[in-house]
Amino acid sequence: MKAYTQHTGIVMPLDRANVDTDAIIPKQFLKSIKRSGFGPNLFDEWRYLDQGEPGMDNRKRPLNPDFVLNDARYQGASILLARENFGCGSSREHAPWALEDYGFHTIIASSFADIFYNNCFKNGILPIVLEEKIIENLFDLSAAEQALQLTIDLATQSIKGASILLDFEVEAHRKHNLMNGLDDIGLTLQCAEDIRQYEMRRKNAAPWLFRSV
Amino acid sequence: MAAKTLYDKLWEQHLVREDEHGAGLLYIDRHLIHEVTSPQAFEGLRIAGRKLWRTETNLATPDHNVPTVDRHLGIADPVSRLQVETLAKNCADFSITEFDMSDARQGIVHVVGPEEGATLPGMTVVCGDSHTSTHGAFGALAFGIGTSEVEHVMATQCLIQKKSRSMLVHVDGKAGEGVTAKDIVLAIIGKMGTAGGTGYVIEFAGEAIRNLSMEGRMTLCNMTIEAGARAGIVAVDEKTLDYVKGRPFAPPENLWSQAVSAWSDLHSDEGAVFDKIIHLDATQIEPQVTWGTSPEMVVGIRDRLPEAGSYSDPVKENGAINAFKYMGLDQGVKVTDILLDKVFIGSCTNSRIEDLRAAAAVIKGRKKSPSVKLALVVPGSGLVKQQAEEEGLDKIFTAAGFEWREPGCSMCLAMNADRLQAGERCASTSNRNFEGRQGPGGRTHLVSPAMAAAAAIAGHFVDIREF
Ligand code: SF4
Numbered sequence: 305m306k307a308y309t310q311h312t313g314i315v316m317p318l319d320r321a322n323v324d325t326d327a328i329i330p331k332q333f334l335k336s337i338k339r340s341g342f343g344p345n346l347f348d349e350w351r352y353l354d355q356g357e358p359g360m361d362n363r364k365r366p367l368n369p370d371f372v373l374n375d376a377r378y379q380g381a382s383i384l385l386a387r388e389n390f391g392c393g394s395s396r397e398h399a400p401w402a403l404e405d406y407g408f409h410t411i412i413a414s415s416f417a418d419i420f421y422n423n424c425f426k427n428g429i430l431p432i433v434l435e436e437k438i439i440e441n442l443f444d445l446s447a448a449e450q451a452l453q454l455t456i457d458l459a460t461q462s463i464k465g466a467s468i469l470l471d472f473e474v475e476a477h478r479k480h481n482l483m484n485g486l487d488d489i490g491l492t493l494q495c496a497e498d499i500r501q502y503e504m505r506r507k508n509a510a511p512w513l514f515r516s517v
Numbered sequence: 518m519a520a521k522t523l524y525d526k527l528w529e530q531h532l533v534r535e536d537e538h539g540a541g542l543l544y545i546d547r548h549l550i551h552e553v554t555s556p557q558a559f560e561g562l563r564i565a566g567r568k569l570w571r572t573e574t575n576l577a578t579p580d581h582n583v584p585t586v587d588r589h590l591g592i593a594d595p596v597s598r599l600q601v602e603t604l605a606k607n608c609a610d611f612s613i614t615e616f617d618m619s620d621a622r623q624g625i626v627h628v629v630g631p632e633e634g635a636t637l638p639g640m641t642v643v644c645g646d647s648h649t650s651t652h653g654a655f656g657a658l659a660f661g662i663g664t665s666e667v668e669h670v671m672a673t674q675c676l677i678q679k680k681s682r683s684m685l686v687h688v689d690g691k692a693g694e695g696v697t698a699k700d701i702v703l704a705i706i707g708k709m710g711t712a713g714g715t716g717y718v719i720e721f722a723g724e725a726i727r728n729l730s731m732e733g734r735m736t737l738c739n740m741t742i743e744a745g746a747r748a749g750i751v752a753v754d755e756k757t758l759d760y761v762k763g764r765p766f767a768p769p770e771n772l773w774s775q776a777v778s779a780w781s782d783l784h785s786d787e788g789a790v791f792d793k794i795i796h797l798d799a800t801q802i803e804p805q806v807t808w809g810t811s812p813e814m815v816v817g818i819r820d821r822l823p824e825a826g827s828y829s830d831p832v833k834e835n836g837a838i839n840a841f842k843y844m845g846l847d848q849g850v851k852v853t854d855i856l857l858d859k860v861f862i863g864s865c866t867n868s869r870i871e872d873l874r875a876a877a878a879v880i881k882g883r884k885k886s887p888s889v890k891l892a893l894v895v896p897g898s899g900l901v902k903q904q905a906e907e908e909g910l911d912k913i914f915t916a917a918g919f920e921w922r923e924p925g926c927s928m929c930l931a932m933n934a935d936r937l938q939a940g941e942r943c944a945s946t947s948n949r950n951f952e953g954r955q956g957p958g959g960r961t962h963l964v965s966p967a968m969a970a971a972a973a974i975a976g977h978f979v980d981i982r983e984f
Contacts, residue, residue: 320839321832322711322811326951331932335582335596337556337603339664355957358596387832389712392745393951394930395647396554397663415712418747419647419661426665475679477538488665489567492673495534495542499570499675502533502544512768512776513546513640 306428307485311409312455313382317446318372323386324393325420329402332357342398343405347373377451385442386413390431391420400427410456412463414439425478426488430458432472442468458483520786522683523750524718527658527783531641533675543678546640548670549626550577550613552604553932554645558668559607569611570674576635577608577615580625581932585895585922588618597933611671616899624898624924627651627865631735632900634764638753638780643670648865648948650741654734655761656753656783658718661742681747682792684717685785688725692799695982697875698733699867699946699965701725702740703805705797707815714746717793720785721751725799731760732871739866740948743812752784804981806852807950807963809840814950816852818968818980824848843952844960845940853978855962858941860885860892860973861955862919864929867946867966868897870904876970877910879984885918886976892919893935895927919973931956944972 333345335358344362349355351373353366367374384403390413391399400423403411411424412432424431434442445468446452455464458479463470481488492499507514521529533542555577562568569575582597584590592598601618608615616622622629627648630636642652642659645667652659666676686705706713719741721734729737734751741749758777761767768776803817814837816822825841825848828834841848846855862868862876873896885892894914896902902924905911911921928935929947931954937943939958946969947954950961964972971984 321836324949324951326930326949326954330953330957331930334553334932335594335600337560337600339557339560349953349957389715389745392711393647393949395645395649395661395663397557397645397665400663415715417712417745418715419663423663423665426663475538475540477536477540477677480538488677489565489669489672492542492669492675492677495675496673498534498542499544499673503674506544510639510776510779512637512772515769515772 305426305485305487308409308428308430308458308482310455310457311382312453313409314378314380315383315385315442315446315452315454316372316378316381317385317443319387319443321387322389322392325391325396325399326393328391328399329396330356334396334398339401340405342402343407346402346406347371380407381451382407383410383412383454383456384408385439385446386411387439388414390416392417395419397423397427400424400429404429412439412442425482428482428485430456430482432456432463434470434472438470520788520790522785522789522791523656523720523752523783524658524683525789527639527641528680530639531658539679541678541680542675543641544675545643545670546574547630547635547642548575549630549642549644549649550575550604551581551626551644551646552579552600553581554664555607555667556600556603557664558645558671559611561668562671567672569671572612574674575613575671576630577604577613578623578626578629579604579618581926581930583618583923583925584933585925585927585935588923593934621899621903624901625865625868625926627739628869628897628901631655632764632898634761634767637761637767638757638783643676647742648739650746650749651735651739651865653738653741653748653750654731655757656750656780658748658750660748681718682716684714684719684746684793684795685791686719686721686795686797688721688723688797688799690724690799691728692725692802695804695967696802697965697967698729698736700802700805701799702737703807703812703815703963704802706740706744706812707805708797709744709795711743711811711813712745714741714744717746718748718750719744719746721749726751727754730871731756732869735869736866740812743948753780804965804968806968806978808844808846808852809837810843810950810952811836811840812948812950812963814840818852818978821849821851822846853980856888856942856977857944857972858890859937859943860889860969861928861943861945861947862893862966862969863895863897863927864947865897866948868895868901870901872946872966873901873905873910874908876966877913879967879970879981880917880919880974881913883917883974885973888976889973892973893922893928894919895922896924898924928955930954944969944978
């Protein structure tokens with residue numbers, strides 16, 4: 305996994321609450337057996353005027369001019385600003401894959417759905433929770449003519465902009481793994497002995513969990 | 518010793534170790550697999566040259582992409598077919614038991630697990646699917662995970678987790694006639710909001726919950742994720758044991774009494790402390806109908822839709838206005854005046870035998886309204902289908918003009934050929950009414966099986982208690 309330390313980019317404001325993973329990447333694109341290539345279909349139903357199917361040439365599809373992703377100001381944005389309960393619904397990791405593939409490395413919202421929040425960290429995306437009031441303020445700032453640019457520093461847990469200085473919370477173990485780009489599986493396998501010992505104990509207490517059918 | 522919640526007990530029983538940052542390594546007893554969220558995990562294992570930690574804890578079945586008609590012809594869509602074939606190949610390569618499309622035990626993974634006894638009290642159960650919360654009905658800690666975590670479980674039999682907060686949802690009193698588990702859970706979500714459970718594991722308790730069958734408890738826990746919770750659980754009782762006993766993966770005779778005595782502790786202790794407690798009065802719950810594009814946008818069958826002006830929160834008001842527009846509904850209309858184009862009875866929420874019985878009881882001797890273009894019944898598994906056919910339910914459905922299909926997710930999310938056309942309105946027993954969920958532009962109203970069946974007969978929503 306790529307490490308996340310510091311990141312500077314433009315903020316794209318997506319002014320909706322409860323953005324679900326079906327909206328982030330619609331189900332027809334979940335048929336892929338790959339991990340990459342989902343970016344062009346990020347927010348597909350809001351982003352294009354026609355109906356998207358796998359295998360289409362997305363560059364030829366009509367864009368929805370009213371959707372923020374197509375606003376000239378926010379081209380190249382790498383920080384997504386959203387409202388409460390972002391990423392709710394299905395557990396599909398295709399959602400962070402699509403966000404990452406498009407180029408978003410940071411998502412700021414007043415709250416995230418659990419599974420989505422987890423999935424972000426596994427894919428080098430930093431989800432940041434900020435208070436409702438601050439989010440409101442960021443929406444105001446990012447709606448200005450000149451797009452808002454922010455620098456996120458994970459080590460100091462700070463967000464800097466022309467007129468902004470904020471800090472944010474992140475759990476220590478997640479921060480550590482993200483900053484070092486650590487592979488969770490490799491880390492867990494270092495505890496293989498603990499797992500084996502647990503299994504021995506458990507086998508005595510609950511032998512029915514260890515029979516093969 | 519301090520009194521513990523059921524969640525505390527499940528957590529402690531599965532904790533392998535805690536690291537210096539306070540993250541727990543949690544042991545996983547059962548891993549269920551379907552075709553959509555697993556291919557990239559298998560690929561990850563191959564690339565890293567890793568093996569499965571414990572093969573026999575994994576159980577797989579394809580469900581999302583499978584056709585519900587003409588199975589013998591295979592899957593027409595080449596992309597769907599590749600995904601289902603990839604699952605078969607991965608399971609063969611890694612020696613995982615798979616119930617493939619030709620197996621009578623194939624079905625929606627959350628119906629198959631309990632039906633096989635692969636979901637047991639006291640287990641940790643995970644799957645790359647948010648509705649894994651279903652299995653909490655058995656006093657198991659069950660939750661959905663992403664694909665990276667699927668790979669993590671396959672390689673290590675563990676997950677890195679932070680303990681959630683605990684919530685008790687106490688539903689007191691008896692639910693009235695015609696009020697099902699689906700109505701109870703929709704009412705809970707309506708009260709809490711779709712983010713109300715975020716960060717929590719919810720235990721459901723109270724008279725109305727104890728009175729639910731195992732099927733009903735599965736419906737309840739299934740939709741816990743729609744309240745944003747990590748998991749939902751119900752304590753083990755006699756009903757749990759009766760359901761589990763004798764199933765293929767259940768403890769055999771010689772281990773049964775040992776298992777039962779271990780499971781007898783799977784409830785919250787007297788005086789256990791929860792971070793949050795919510796009370797609901799079951800006698801006040803009416804049959805529910807969602808009207809919008811989030812499960813929290815729900816009203817009772819006798820109600821009118823809300824007026825946009827009635828919201829105090831501008832974000833919610835905005836959401837409601839978007840929803841009215843998407844759903845093609847006016848503010849303040851009566852729920853019973855909403856006309857339907859299609860009806861879907863199925864999904865991991867409501868496709869078990871009890872659900873099909875409830876729907877069949879409503880339509881017996883009646884006919885689908887001519888204004889309803891399609892009424893689809895999709896059993897949750899091949900075994901549910903068999904059982905229903907033995908009871909003659911399929912005949913009741915087809916005689917009423919409903920279609921009787923092969924098991925799978927079907928029109929719950931429209932990854933196969935079953936879907937709504939843009940603008941079509943559907944009464945559905947599934948769990949999500951998001952924009953485009955049942956097909957781009959499709960409009961979904963979530964209801965119980967009996968309410969869906971009655972709506973198919975009437976052509977509009979009706980109060981099942983007066984039907
Ligand atoms: S029935 Fe619907 S909600 Fe359940 S697993 Fe299938 S797609 Fe998901």
